[in-house]
Amino acid sequence: MNRFLPRNEGTADRVLRVTAGLVLLSLVFVGPQTLWGLLGLVPITTGLLGSCPAYTLLGISTCPTKTGSR
DSSP: OOSSSOOOOOHHHHHHHHHHHHHHHHTTTSTTOOGGGGGGHHHHHHHHHTOOHHHHHHTOOOSOOOOSOO
16 A cells, blocks of 8 residues: 555545546536536546545545455
8 A cells, every 4th residue: 555645535435536526527518618627637536546635634534444464
C-alpha cells in the first residue's frame, strides 16, 4: 500500500464517485453546457485512485477491514 495515497474508499463508494463525476462532466457537453461540469473531474479522479484527501483528513474510510496476514 502506498503511504502517500492510502486507499480509503470502498468499491461502492468508488463506483458512485465515478458515476457522479461522469454525470457532472457531461454538463460541459450537453444540457446547460457550463464549465462547472469540470468539477466532475474531482470525483472521477478520487474514484479511480481509491483515495480521497478529505477522507484522510477526517479519518474516514469506507474500505472493508482486512483480517489475517499482512
